[in-house]
Each structure stands twice: as structure tokens, then as C-alpha cells.
Amino acid sequence: MGWLTRALVTACILVIVHGVVPRHCHVDEPCFPSNNELYQFSRTLDGGVLFPSDQLYSKIIVLHNVVYTKFPIAVAVALTTEDVQKSVLFARKHNLLVSVMSSGHDYNARSTAHESLMIYLGSMNKTKVTLSSTRNPAGEMTCESGNTWLKVYSELTQYGRVIIGGSAHTVAMGGYTLGGGHSPMSRMFGMAVDNLLEVEMVTANGSIIRADEQGTTWVNDDGTTRRTTDADIFWALRGGGGGTFGIVTKFTYKLHYAAKGLVTFICIYPILLANKTNIGYDVLGHIGNLIPGLPKEWGGYMGVAYNHDTTADTYGTISLFLNHYGTWDSPSRSYVDQFANYKPELQTYCQMKNVSTFIDYEVTARDPPIYSTALLNVLMQNDSFTKDWVKFMIDKVLYDHPIQESSISWTGTLLGGKMQDVGIHDTSVHPGWRSSYMSLSGGVGWNPGNGISWDKAVDEAKALGDEQIKFGYGMYPNESGPNVTNWHDNFWGSNYKRLLEIKRKWDPDRFFYCSQCVGSDDDQPAHVPTHGHIGIGLGGLGPLG
């Protein structure tokens, strides 16, 4: 790495986070590895190490949320679990801040940090399908963390099986699964964490473990193993969040038999008609009333968005984008007739279709290549879909834009069904998930051309989020803003206490740090490194000047 880059990186350190951020070695300190040490390290990895002068470096560090680009000192490209292990040991030796990235989809940039050694898992994309498994009748699939969901779905289709993954094609296994993971089929088969059978992980002290519900297997350097009955870490990884307990290299999930056929249902209404009649209150009220009763075979999304249809001269849309697990003649299919038959003359579009596989539904989803959106989230409960809530949604989306030049839109992922069969403490996700009917995520988007700052959008999203949380119980950390009020409670509720104990046990030095992650503000005295500037630290949070 050249001097220029180092100077640039150092000059960027404008944010001083309070003392809770663990201290790490900075580029201008003696503890920092020399160029030669970095070079020697890069030679030990199968995947090599990228420095700022490498073209690929720039490609990896630019996040999908473009607001948050940061500059790690180097990117360790892991191809194997041993590469990850070596990177952790190197970072520990030099007391470097580590950031962990699978896809770089984290809305709040927790997968990158200035001056960090980024451990990049995006090239670890091997998979293995095992159809005859003693653990699960329909078999299992092991995916390295860098796989994206569309790749996994495509590979599975030939086996007549489905897996619980995200709707976004480019989201990866890592952050998605560790944060909980909802899917268009979660009402049928639960969350990603409910379908997780086993993980392989590199611990904070550089050991390789395999963990499942029964215990933990430690892999010794010579390849021999040692089994314990400690199942804490597996519990913590089922919802406790990425980037904080260890680096998961492989995830093994349950598979499910594919349905004989599926039905999709897409229905769209305008909110404000050309003659200025607002039908949004009625339409959303009607949808809200029907959601808690939806059969588990139906899953998918509800959207409430601001837009102007210039042809029809209408404003706003309320849309349903649903899929039914099972053929047309299943009794559960006709439930959505109650949507289809509601004010049909006012619908912009409404159609039910037969499709043969999940991927036929899934390919129609479109990932935004980049976004600059500040998020807010709430887990909606059976009593959340009130008149007040309807008014809140329609008024915000249409009339009270949080900031003049911005807009807000919501995506609600339908929850419930099988997700409610899992106990509130069986996994570490917020208990609110187990009684929830919808994970409602709002995004404040704005036009940077109008000079509105990202900070402003974040503040507005935060204010809206504080208002919105009163309708439900709990928030999805992976679809929330960067600075959430009462985040311990809102993200994990009564599971936080045990998560923190596990964090203290598995990472007593707080080697893994990300903002608003379990233990990120832990003030219990931890191991204090002998080097490092007091009071200066860099977290995964915050726009840098």
C-alpha cells in the first residue's frame, strides 16, 4: 500500500466514536503491520489480499448502499475456511479492526469499516446438496457464505426441492441468515434460522468450529476434533446478527419438497384517483383486516409506495405480490379472492397465475443494483392493522413527505403461519417475530440532486421509525436504520440478555465489532490492548466527512 493511500485513509478519520468502541491499531502506529508483513500475509491465503491499488479492491468495497463507501486497509479474499482463520489470526496479532463482508448488502454498512482488514467471503460460493439426510426428510444443503440466493435457487431446482432464502437475488447467506432471514415461503416453512441445521465458523480466537443444536465440535490444527455439548453459539447465531460472534463460513439448511405447482397473485390499486378521491384508506384497511387470517400456503409482500402515474393521473400504489405454495385446486388458494374481488373496477392490475416452480415466481423479483435508502422497520402483530395505522401509512406516503425532496415507500413481508410454531426463546430473534404477521420496512429515499443530505434522511427515518414502532412489537435489525432508539430491546427483546452473555463468553476481547450489534456498547471492562490511541475508534457506523 502506497503512502498516498495511507495518508488518504488517515485523513478520513473524522468521526470519533465514544469509548465503547474497542481500540484497534491504526495505520500510523508502530503496531501496524509493515508492507512486508502484509505482503507475506497475502501469500499465505489461497484467495490472496487486495490493496487499494488493485482494481478489484474498488469493486468490492463499494457497497450497494452507495452512501457508505469506506476504505479498509486491505481486503483478504477468502477461498477457504483456513483463509478466514489465517486472516483472523493475522488481525489478532496486529490488533487490527476486522470487517466481514459476504455481499455488501448491509443497509447500514456494517460489512465495511475504515482502516479495517476486510475479510471478504463473496468468493466462497461452493454448495453441496445431500438428499438423504438423517436430520431432515427432504435432505439438506450446505452453502458457503458468499453464495447469493438466486444461485442457490437455480442449483436446487433440478432436485425438486426448495430452500428458505431471501427474495433478493444478490443478497448472500451470511448477514441474511444470522439476522433471522425472512422469505416469501416463511409462512409455509419458517424463517431461515428455523431451517438452519449446522454452521461452520471461525471464532474470535481463530479456531474452526462446527455448531448445531446439540453442541459444538472444535477442529484442532491437526484435523482431529473435540465435541462439547455447548449449544449456546448455535442459538446465538440463529438471529443474533452477523459480524459479532464469529465468521460463519458455511451454513447447512433443511430442504423441503417442492410443491406440485404454485399460484402467484399480483394486485395493484392506486391511492389517489384522478378525481382526487383517496381510496387508499379503504383498500389498505381491507388488506390489513385480511392479513392475520391468511392461510400459511400464501406468502409474499405488500407494497405501499409514492409515485405518479401520468397516464391515469393517479398518485401512489398499494400492491400485493403473493405466492401460493400448492396448486390452484388447493382450498387455501381461494382466500385471496377476497382481495381480487374488492373494488375490481379501481384496480390498476389484478391477476392470479399458475406457475410450476418457486423460481418462476422468484425470477420476476428485481434487485436494485444500488440504493441510497434510510430504513425503518416494525414487526406488525395481530392487533397492529388499526385505523390509526392505515391513516399513518397513507398520510405519510402521500401527504407528509418526511422531507420535501424525498419520498417514502414501504415493503411488508408477510409473516406468521409456521413461524408461529417456534417458541420465542428457541432462536435468538426478537420474540415479536413469533406472533408477527408482517415485517414492515419503510425506506426514505431522496434525490441527492436536490442537495438533501444523507444525515437528514437518516434522521427522518429515525423519527418515522420511532412513530411506527408503537403499532407493533420489535424490529428487524437487518431492515432498520443505523441509529435505532432502544435498539437492544427493539432488535432482540428478552433474548438480548443471553445474547450478551454468549458474546462475552465467545469474544471476551470484543474483537468483532459492529455498530448496534450485540455487545457493541458493552462497558464491561474487557481486555485493553497496550497500544492504540485513547478515545479514537472507528465503528461500522456513520457517514464520514
Ligand SMILES: Cc1cc2nc3c(=O)[nH]c(=O)nc-3n(C[C@H](O)[C@H](O)[C@H](O)COP(=O)(O)OP(=O)(O)OC[C@H]3O[C@@H](n4cnc5c(N)ncnc54)[C@H](O)[C@@H]3O)c2cc1C
Ligand atoms: C435488495 C435487498 C433485498 C433484501 N431482501 C431481503 C429478504 O428478502 N429477506 C431478508 O430477510 N432480508 C432481506 N434483505 C436484508 C438482508 O437480510 C440484509 O441486508 C443482510 O444483512 C444481507 O446479508 P449479506 O451477507 O448479503 O450482506 P453483507 O453486507 O455482506 O453482510 C451483512 C452483515 O453480516 C455480516 N456478515 C456477513 N457474512 C457473515 C458471515 N459469514 N459471518 C459473520 N458475519 C457475516 C457483515 O459483517 C455485516 O455486518 C434485503 C436487503 C437488500 C439490500
Ligand SMILES: *[C@@H]1O[C@H](CO)[C@@H](O)[C@H](O)[C@H]1NC(C)=O
Ligand atoms: C463463484 O466464485 C468464484 C470465485 O471463487 C467466481 O469466479 C465465480 O464467478 C462465482 N460464481 C458465481 C455464480 O457467482
Ligand SMILES: *[C@@H]1O[C@H](CO)[C@@H](O)[C@H](O)[C@H]1NC(C)=O
Ligand atoms: C480458542 O479457545 C478455545 C477454548 O478456550 C481453545 O480450545 C482453542 O484452542 C483456542 N484456539 C486458538 C486458535 O487458540
Ligand SMILES: *[C@@H]1O[C@H](CO)[C@@H](O)[C@H](O)[C@H]1NC(C)=O
Ligand atoms: C371519483 O372516481 C371514482 C372512480 O371512477 C368514483 O367511484 C367516484 O365516485 C368519483 N368521485 C367523485 C367525487 O367524483
Ligand SMILES: *[C@@H]1O[C@H](CO)[C@@H](O)[C@H](O)[C@H]1NC(C)=O
Ligand atoms: C390454473 O390451472 C388450473 C388447473 O390446474 C385451472 O383450472 C385454472 O383455470 C388455471 N388458472 C389460470 C388463471 O390459468
Ligand SMILES: *[C@@H]1O[C@H](CO)[C@@H](O)[C@H](O)[C@H]1NC(C)=O
Ligand atoms: C392476538 O395475539 C395475542 C397474543 O399474541 C393473543 O392473546 C390474542 O388472542 C390475539 N388476538 C386475536 C384477535 O387473534
Ligand SMILES: *[C@@H]1O[C@H](CO)[C@@H](O)[C@H](O)[C@H]1NC(C)=O
Ligand atoms: C443485521 O443486524 C445485525 C445486528 O445488528 C448485524 O449484525 C448485521 O450486520 C445486520 N445486517 C443489516 C443489513 O443490517
Ligand SMILES: *[C@@H]1O[C@H](CO)[C@@H](O)[C@H](O)[C@H]1NC(C)=O
Ligand atoms: C442518534 O440519535 C440520537 C437521538 O436519539 C442523536 O442524539 C444522535 O446524534 C444520533 N447519532 C447519530 C450518529 O446519528
